[in-house]
Amino acid sequence: KNEVEQSPQNLTAQEGEFITINCSYSVGISALHWLQQHPGGGIVSLFMLSSGKKKHGRLIATINIQEKHSSLHITASHPRDSAVYICAVGNYGGSQGNLIFGKGTKLSVKP
């Protein structure tokens, strides 16, 4: 069974700082997802990736398949980025919906 570990668990940053959140997993995967959970509970999919790097606005996600590691970067952070960021993985041979989730990283960006 895959284990998904995220670090740090909590992160406080000043507005404008560059932020990195890390995710590691124990077993080979088919895809990795980065999700954002708002204070009200709603979940938004940010990225789905199986190799390399993806960028959307100020967000960048990278994955190293050999090292079983992914990072989510936020450039020029803003208070509206404050949320819980969750890494989730889908295993080979399983349904693509059977995601295993990390515990999340709670990010707070101060003005």
Place this chain on the structure above:
Amino acid sequence: EPEVTQTPSHQVTQMGQEVILRCVPISNHLYFYWYRQILGQKVEFLVSFYNNEISEKSEIFDDQFSVERPDGSNFTLKIRSTKLEDSAMYFCASRDSEDQPQHFGDGTRLSIL
């Protein structure tokens, strides 16, 4: 932008009662999912549904749970004889193909008294 919608946003039910959580996935999507998140814990997979049948389910999804797509738009999760430990946020998600990300609803907070 199309959204996954879930109703109700909050459901309070007495222990032992049946509850139905409703979801309207995005209209052209083919793959449907239910997840739950107990307060303070990580999100957990419950069940995936494709082509009018369950494609995979977790250990959590025991005989008290069932899913149904009764018409072309709704996707429901039924919990029979609810227990206190069923209290959680339940998320529905959908996607149009397996190589696309899932779209999540805002969740239904289920409180069992």
